Amino acid sequence: MNKHTTQPTSPGPTDERALWVMLLALLSGFALSQAFRTTTAILAQGLTAEFGLSAQSLGAFAGLFGLSFGVAQLLMGVGLDLYGLRRTVLTAFPLAIAGSALSALAPGYAGLMAGQLLIGMGCSPAFLACTLFIARHFPADRFAFISGVAMGVGGLGLLFTGTPLAWLVQHGGWRTGYAVLAGLSALSWLLIYLRVHEPPLRAAPAAQETWGQALRGFAELLLLPHTWGILLLGMSGYAAFLSLRGLWLAPLLMDRFHLTLVDSGNVALALSLIALFAPGLSGRLDPGTAKRRPWIANASLLMAALFVALALLRQHTGASVALILLMGLLSGYGVLQYADVRASYPPALTGRALSAFTMAMFLGVALMQWFTGIVATWAAQRGTDPHTAVMLAIAGWLALASMGFRWLPESPLVAAKNP
Template sequence: MRAGLILLCLAYVLSQFFRAFLAVLSGPLALDVGATPDDLATASGLMFATFALMQLPVGWALDRVGPRRTAAVLLLLGGGGGAALFALASSPLHINLAMALIGAGCSPVLMASYYIFARQFSAARFATLAALMLGVGSFGNLVASYPMAWAAETIGWRAALWGLAAVSVAAALGILVLVRDPAAVGGDTRGSLLDLLKMPAIWAILPLMFVAYAPAAALRGLWAGPYLRDVFGLDTGQVGQATLVMGVAMIAGTFAYGPLDRLFNSRKWVIFTGNVICMAAIFALMLWPDRSLGLSIALLAVIGLAGSTFPVLIAHGRAFFPAHLAGRGVTLLNLFGIGGVGVAQFASGPLHAAAPSALAGYTAIFALFGFALLAGLVTYLWSRDSMA
């Protein structure tokens, strides 16, 4: 199982890469296929939306088929096939289709790992293991920053995507060979998604789950690139360096959050405090979007660091799920988390396009993320803490 988890972690590195690489390719894609930032926002939104919608069948498959075949088949067809289609793209439509395929291909990877953690380790250790997997996988964020920018300038983005298609296929085949499915749950295993939705404990968690990941993922995954290029005049390599800083902050935040719930004996208030700090940084960007390059990069890093509460939020909700619904439970939470990013990207593109200037468009995007997070935090105050 150790080798299998390593392969799933490698696959999650790919998943994180695909969420974030558009930010540094906005310039080359505009030149080669005529893709505007708004086109790329749609493509990014399609990736996250497809990823989110796939959580329902993925949750069922994890509980009924197992993580091995679920992750391997989808990563092979969606991840490998989507990257290959992206490499062949000649229009924004092709990029949209490729990103949708990639979203489907990456959709089971993290949840397959979380399913194994939920079934084979204690609930008290889940947050730490989940954060460890997320943190290591988030190195894909780093590869999608300056290294991807360097690759695009050196060998071309098409060659880089062909290489990623090959790595995706190899990872999928490795998962099929090395991952072992957990033993079946004994006793009564009946249940459905409706049983999860009948649990009052998760209803105060789901709104924050929907908005908490969106600022860091949407900014790092796309908008940081056009924002830094349009407002401060950065080129592709410089955008890669700036987004590398945010990527490192996101990894540091993910690792830091892992043990904090046990250190403070609370998941709720660790999550709440982190997201308040993230919200404050977003509103600072909204108020001073062009004050200085250093300030903007620092605030993006704070958003990445403080906004990395995703694994602790998953752990908070997972504590209320029975073992036989672990797969559908964690994928339901993931649906809200990833779906929120997709909705944010679909909303941010038209919002940016409708603004009277580029700077006003980015200010509007920061306002969207900040006020959405505020609404989620207000609802989350009613949640019940759990350290089970």
């Protein structure tokens, strides 16, 4: 994997413009990935009405994207190194197009699950390709900032699954939403095909690894003690935000406060607009390697506290919406986790470390969405508010992960930079 991780020197103005064009093309795929992973919150009512889904089934459906995305991440991470970003993305993304088309035509729950499986696999290299492109072709000291900008641009996909998708679903049904996503995904694939051509690396490549060597490299990564704290929080922070935005947001607003689907979509749109700029803001506020880990741990604990507050504000619509929007602003701290991963490993391990972290993020999404579906069903069976139980469960998960991240060993590379 180290053949792609050597840092180039700073590119000139013309080179940098070309790099940004290619990055933006790759980000179109990431934006569609963001849209796919947050559709369930808006589609939940229609899916439940047509197929009679329970909260547990809905959670399993939403979580399958993260599960297939996370499992495929291992293979995609190796593929990105062995075959390049362009070939890997162009090979995988048609699965997302096929999955969304299948979902639009699904005759039942099994068809929906099959479509979700394909979508997760097809989207799996989308953001990792962007992250590795930044790591390979932009200066190291701009990584956090450019990654934050990239996450913000990719957040445009979240805007679609706010008011626009809610309007489409209200007027054309949930199948129309999937059909439109299939068309947009095809356009993204074409854009990447036409625009992305990886520039040559400015260092002599090392001998290319085989699949077996690369997979052993992932196993070796897990033997490093500091990897576990990174992966533990990686499975929690983004999973908490995406479980709210991608699964429970509209059901909570509609069931607890009796908002319409379009009103809920408006809240989702506002949350997405904030999340669009939050990563870039966090990237600019990055305190540097020595202070970054305490910032990450404290931000995660604060997010847990906000989930507790949301659980308890059962009669206050305005305050609940304000809390949700504040969560969107705070969610930008995730970009600092990527910067922490990059700083925690030597260049030869950067690619596989970022891949392992991304895989952990989406496995965490799958587990949390599946788990909160079980929690909601359990609470409803006992006559308690399922949304309160779900928000408290997410808060507890985040708090435990934050403490684990703080207590488990940190990377020797990071520790060496602490005063």
